[in-house]
Amino acid sequence: MLNRRHMLSLTGSLAVLAALPARLALADAPTDARFVLAIQRGAMDGLHAVPPYADPNYKSLRGNLALTDNGDAESLLDLDGKFGLHPKLPELKAWYDQGELLVVHAVATPYRERSHFDGQDLLENGTAQPHAGNSGWLNRAIGLMGGDRRLGLALGPEVPLALRGDTAVASWAPEKLPSAAPDFLNLVQAMYAKQPGLQAVLRQAIDADQMAAQAVGSTSGMGAFRPGNAAHILAESGGKLLAQPNGPRIAVLELQGWDTHTNQNGRMAQALTQMNDALAALKASLGPVWSKTVVMTATEFGRTARPNGSNGTDHGTATAVFLGGGAVEGKRVITHWPGLDSAQLYQNRDLAPTTDFRSIAKAVLQTQLGLPQDALDRVVFPGSGGAKPLADLLRV
Amino acid sequence: MTAILAANRFGLGARPGELKAIGGDPRGWLKAQLDLRNATPASIAALPGTEARLSTIPTLMGDPAEAQKKLAQAVLKAARDQVPQDSAARLQAAITSKTPLVERLVAFWSNHFTVSGARPVAAGLIGPYEAEAIRPHLFGRFVDLLKAATLHPAMLLYLDNATSIGPNSRAGQRRDKGLNENLARELMELHTVGVDGGYTQSDVTELAKILTGWTIRRPNQPQRAITAERGGAVFLTAIHEPGDKTLLGKTYRDQGENEVDAALEDLARRPATARFIATKLARHFIADDPPQAAVTALAETFTKTDGDLTAVTARLIDLDAAWTGDGKFRSPYDWVVAIFRAFAADAPDRAQRAVQAMNQLGQRLYFAPSPAGWPDDSASWLSPESLLARVDYAEAVGRTKSESDPMQLADLSVGPSLSTESKLSIQRAPSRSDAVALLLVSPEFLRR
Numbered sequence: 001m002l003n004r005r006h007m008l009s010l011t012g013s014l015a016v017l018a019a020l021p022a023r024l025a026l027a028d029a030p031t032d033a034r035f036v037l038a039i040q041r042g043a044m045d046g047l048h049a050v051p052p053y054a055d056p057n058y059k060s061l062r063g064n065l066a067l068t069d070n071g072d073a074e075s076l077l078d079l080d081g082k083f084g085l086h087p088k089l090p091e092l093k094a095w096y097d098q099g100e101l102l103v104v105h106a107v108a109t110p111y112r113e114r115s116h117f118d119g120q121d122l123l124e125n126g127t128a129q130p131h132a133g134n135s136g137w138l139n140r141a142i143g144l145m146g147g148d149r150r151l152g153l154a155l156g157p158e159v160p161l162a163l164r165g166d167t168a169v170a171s172w173a174p175e176k177l178p179s180a181a182p183d184f185l186n187l188v189q190a191m192y193a194k195q196p197g198l199q200a201v202l203r204q205a206i207d208a209d210q211m212a213a214q215a216v217g218s219t220s221g222m223g224a225f226r227p228g229n230a231a232h233i234l235a236e237s238g239g240k241l242l243a244q245p246n247g248p249r250i251a252v253l254e255l256q257g258w259d260t261h262t263n264q265n266g267r268m269a270q271a272l273t274q275m276n277d278a279l280a281a282l283k284a285s286l287g288p289v290w291s292k293t294v295v296m297t298a299t300e301f302g303r304t305a306r307p308n309g310s311n312g313t314d315h316g317t318a319t320a321v322f323l324g325g326g327a328v329e330g331k332r333v334i335t336h337w338p339g340l341d342s343a344q345l346y347q348n349r350d351l352a353p354t355t356d357f358r359s360i361a362k363a364v365l366q367t368q369l370g371l372p373q374d375a376l377d378r379v380v381f382p383g384s385g386g387a388k389p390l391a392d393l394l395r396v
Numbered sequence: 397m398t399a400i401l402a403a404n405r406f407g408l409g410a411r412p413g414e415l416k417a418i419g420g421d422p423r424g425w426l427k428a429q430l431d432l433r434n435a436t437p438a439s440i441a442a443l444p445g446t447e448a449r450l451s452t453i454p455t456l457m458g459d460p461a462e463a464q465k466k467l468a469q470a471v472l473k474a475a476r477d478q479v480p481q482d483s484a485a486r487l488q489a490a491i492t493s494k495t496p497l498v499e500r501l502v503a504f505w506s507n508h509f510t511v512s513g514a515r516p517v518a519a520g521l522i523g524p525y526e527a528e529a530i531r532p533h534l535f536g537r538f539v540d541l542l543k544a545a546t547l548h549p550a551m552l553l554y555l556d557n558a559t560s561i562g563p564n565s566r567a568g569q570r571r572d573k574g575l576n577e578n579l580a581r582e583l584m585e586l587h588t589v590g591v592d593g594g595y596t597q598s599d600v601t602e603l604a605k606i607l608t609g610w611t612i613r614r615p616n617q618p619q620r621a622i623t624a625e626r627g628g629a630v631f632l633t634a635i636h637e638p639g640d641k642t643l644l645g646k647t648y649r650d651q652g653e654n655e656v657d658a659a660l661e662d663l664a665r666r667p668a669t670a671r672f673i674a675t676k677l678a679r680h681f682i683a684d685d686p687p688q689a690a691v692t693a694l695a696e697t698f699t700k701t702d703g704d705l706t707a708v709t710a711r712l713i714d715l716d717a718a719w720t721g722d723g724k725f726r727s728p729y730d731w732v733v734a735i736f737r738a739f740a741a742d743a744p745d746r747a748q749r750a751v752q753a754m755n756q757l758g759q760r761l762y763f764a765p766s767p768a769g770w771p772d773d774s775a776s777w778l779s780p781e782s783l784l785a786r787v788d789y790a791e792a793v794g795r796t797k798s799e800s801d802p803m804q805l806a807d808l809s810v811g812p813s814l815s816t817e818s819k820l821s822i823q824r825a826p827s828r829s830d831a832v833a834l835l836l837v838s839p840e841f842l843r844r
Contacts (some may be wrong), residue, residue: 190819
């Protein structure tokens, strides 16, 4: 079914037209660079996704969660002789080989407890405390870039905290319902004339929908929106939207399935396959804009270094972060490796954190989006002056 | 006005004639619903229970590879067969209920003690979980609700306690197996004291030890291996961690299957639990940021009555704060059920349509995204994409309701709360279909 909403401006009454936003191109966009944050909800096990297979304690510590390195189909994909990638990440391996992927290992936010929900809140609010505010660090970054409400895009039906805040952002998900007629949308907008909140949200939705109609076209052929293929559909469409010259610049994609308390070998294979395929679709649909893109993964924390009693892992601390894209100075694993000896583990339990997540995020925002370090230290990640941006992560 | 709040904020949206029935005594109408006899409608009681369903599911433990494969197939089949039936039954109960506060409480507590089909292993048991663990305890003591929810097979599977093994138990020693702390952590963080409730990693581990042994019955399990049974769950001494445990500063002597009762009773009585439950109730019924006085009042009643949920709910009804303010933005569940109630769309096939609508609007029944359940604040539901989806859905509903009288529908559903702008928009709409659809997305119908 073709989307009918792009006809809106032709059919609307004069009064409604006057209330519609001007459809400006981002000719004066503060940046031509693209940034995608992929949030892995549930805590990705960095020791499983990026196995430190040369560490002398790796095999004994990980037990049947250890990956082999004998070159068969189940074997890890070697990166640098010390670290590997899980075999379900062939796309990321290709990026690595082309110099478009780097991994930072043993990373954690300032959070040192083990609640998913507090951990995710802090990861997205950008402070050192859970629930320390109602805005996200990416929303504040967009605010510093001038606060244009066309810059930010949530891929999915909801806007994650990372993108919530003073600056309006769009959200996009495949339609599950036939679009309402443009005439009816006009009636609703008129009814909301004295409801600034509802009116702004609806207008944002209509704008995003118009843009999507042009960039993505019909979504009806994309199949049912299920947990299994949601990330793929969202990534592919997100890439098309980001590729528009007047489209958004900053998007958040959510990846599910990381809370692997049981049967981790099977569940990680699933979650990583989904991520691998989604990121492949993103790159393909970005087209030439890929060369100006950085994709960063973020998860609330890592998992226990040792398996638990159910062939899974429980909540832990440090994990790995992927940085991919044409703008990344890749083919590197960057880490101050803490080691896996019992005494080297955090609380004799988790991979110990040696790099602050904010040091990576700040480096990306600074280089990719041109935000000054002072603003990053005080506004985007308040009170993070101690977490210096890592140097030379991106091509300049 | 208060009849509207009783029907929409406390209830699930007014049905035809409901506002009149509430009349001048909204508090009395609500309190009269707080009765165990209203907790389980006949259609819910008729669904197959946990024991019947578990007997069709092979073992979780045992030979890992083959059992896992068989289990996966069986649970997926069970979920496919049973989730649609369970979901439709739940929504039909909500749509037709003459005691809608009871159905709202079911949804509230079921969300508090979330079991989600996002883990397929639990999906086929969520219906019975609500019928057996949630509904019978709505008007009893919190600790009994807590025990029933914690030890129900659906929860034991969803949060992995079914495969947690005491490292020093007989099975743990023999098979080099260990704890799974998933349930222990969420039990404190999400179900009782809350994340700031003062526990440490060591408390999580100790509670996980206390919980070991509680699992689901395996087919062909010898009866002699089972030390205790409770509502479809079994306790196996062979996987229970022996020895004393220290939780939140208190030592629990080695008492096998009885340890969990002692630990849950203490957790339920902690002041942090009273505060946590009171905050969630006030957020659900009053405002995203509820007045602290209301939270304090509810926590006080919770503590004074040792967690008597009838008393706590009655106190909530009595609070003046619960009858003021802008109220809440309706979740997709609230909004869809309110629409179906306004049209008295009571037939079973209508309930299936309501299930489908919730899915389309981003809140698939029984599939909350995490153990924390669905969010309970406007910011989570009022996104551009979801508001537009409601507009799309309302228009589609309107097209099927061209025979309805829009103003009559407005009177019975939102009554005098309808604003002048909404009323004018509805009256001036070019068709009855559009008028009905406008009512459904009016600011007044979107809130409760």
